[in-house]
Amino acid sequence: MLLINAMKKIANDILKVAFSLVLGGAILYWMYRDFDFRSVKYVILHDMDWTWMLLSFPFGIMAQAFRGIRWRQTLDPIGEHARTHVAVDSIFISYAISLLIPRIGEFARCGVLRRWDGISFPKALGTVVTERAIDSLLVLIITMLTFVFNFRTFNTFFQKTGTRLDSFLLQFSVTGWIVTGICAAAAIALIIYLLRRMSLYSKVRTTILGLWQGILSVKEVKNKSLFIFYTVAIWACYFLHYYLTFFCFKATSHLGLACAMVTFVVGSIAVIVPTPNGAGPWHFTVKTMLMLFGVAANAALYFVLIVHSVQTLLVALLGIYGWTHISFTKKRALQQ
DSSP states (O other), X not given: XXXXXXXXXXXXXXXXXXXXXXXXXXXXXXXXTTOOTHHHHHIIIIIOOHHHHHHHHHHHHHHHHHHHHHHHHHHGGGTOOOOHHHHHHHHHHHHHHHTTSTTTHHHHHHHHHHHHHOOOHHHHHHHHHHHHHHHHHHHHHHHHHHHHHTHHHHHHHHHHHTOOHHHHHTTOOHHHHHHHHHHHHHHHHHHHHHHHHSHHHHHHHHHHHHHHHHHHGGGGOSOHHHHHHHXXXXXXXXXXXXXXXXXXXXXXXXXXXXXXXXXXXXXXXXXXXXXXXXXXXXXXXXHHHHHHTTOOHHHHHHHHHHHHHHHHHHHHHHHHHHHHHHHTSOOOOOOO
């Protein structure tokens, strides 16, 4: 019986990985099915300004380094004391491993701390919930602010394309609004009923409770100001790592912070889809939003393909560095 359950779990894991690869591959194939990849070489060698790409690299590195330092800070209150360079190396390794199998990196970094610093694996994994909760909250805040401050941009787009939201809503009569309201209420009730009947409901409920508990656990962190600084620094570095690449291409170099923030937000949300480094969903959402800001479709395809590929290569190189560096680190005894 145990063998059968183990085989089922392995089969499910294989299916999840296969699904993520197929999903990402399908989206990329659909986007680039008529694309001339031979022209990419010319763009990389002649059209790109690599100075800005190189300037973006330190921010990508610092984002991961700050994440490792912040993680070490969340471990201290629960009596687990990791060395800073081990925590940072574990982050480098985890991001690289996630390129092969999405989300597995979170377990890998806990395993690295267990092996080199004797950190309790369950406790380390528990602090990952805290990180997820804080990052999710910050992304939500950034998303809301981005939408509020760029509402005119979206409204202008709707006006130019003849799809203004207010004119669309005015087409509804009073009866239409009532019917729509009843249908919406019935649909929501049906969804709630189905979720309650399925195991998915308990999983979603557990996830939400876990996120809330993770947020509350921040109060146990000793230096809260430093924790907030690292959190803001992580996402500021992520943004600059992305924004500076705009200046590598003529088609995007003139776009301002508004476009950068909007595309950064939708890209951050897109990588939630479990594909290697968000490949596929990230390309599609960022390319679509760039076109909204007036970038030609072909130029947008060049941008997302090259930027994502180069930044993915950086993640892989950091993973190799992290593994090489930690291999020369002396292991500590298991903490009690």
